[in-house]
Amino acid sequence: MIGHIGRAAQAVGVKRLVWNTATWIPERPGDPFVYGDNTIAINILFRTGVPATIFGGVLFMDNLLSGFARRFIVEEGRFHYPHAPHMRANWISLTMSRGS
Numbered sequence: 368m369i370g371h372i373g374r375a376a377q378a379v380g381v382k383r384l385v386w387n388t389a390t391w392i393p394e395r396p397g398d399p400f401v402y403g404d405n406t407i408a409i410n411i412l413f414r415t416g417v418p419a420t421i422f423g424g425v426l427f428m429d430n431l432l433s434g435f436a437r438r439f440i441v442e443e444g445r446f447h448y449p450h451a452p453h454m455r456a457n458w459i460s461l462t463m464s465r466g467s
Contacts, residue, residue, distance in 0.1 A: 369408045373415030384419045386412065392423035 369386070376384045392405045409421050431437060439445050 370411045370415060373412045373417045373419070377415050377417040381417060384412070384417050385422070386419060387422040390423065392421070 373384065388405045388408075390405060391402050392409065393403050394406070405423060412419055412421075431440065436446075
């Protein structure tokens with residue numbers, strides 16, 4: 368599907384296509400699980416020739432509202448998030464601001 372989008376964007380002269388995968392992008396295709404499809408799709412998109420910028424979220428700020436993080440923040444005033452020490456943090460907010 369992303370190949371079709373890239374070719375269509377290229378055909379109509381889109382100056383830059385911006386795609387947020389909304390999920391993690393592994394370094395190698397097929398690794399791990401369905402996230403590896405992002406790597407494959409990004410390569411397909413770039414091969415269409417359309418100029419593109421890709422965003423891939425790793426951690427979502429909205430996760431801080433979940434039971435395993437929110438309680439510590441609200442009740443104890445400390446940040447607690449299970450996260451491998453070597454993992455880069457790329458926090459993205461899923462909430463959108465709304466105009467009045």
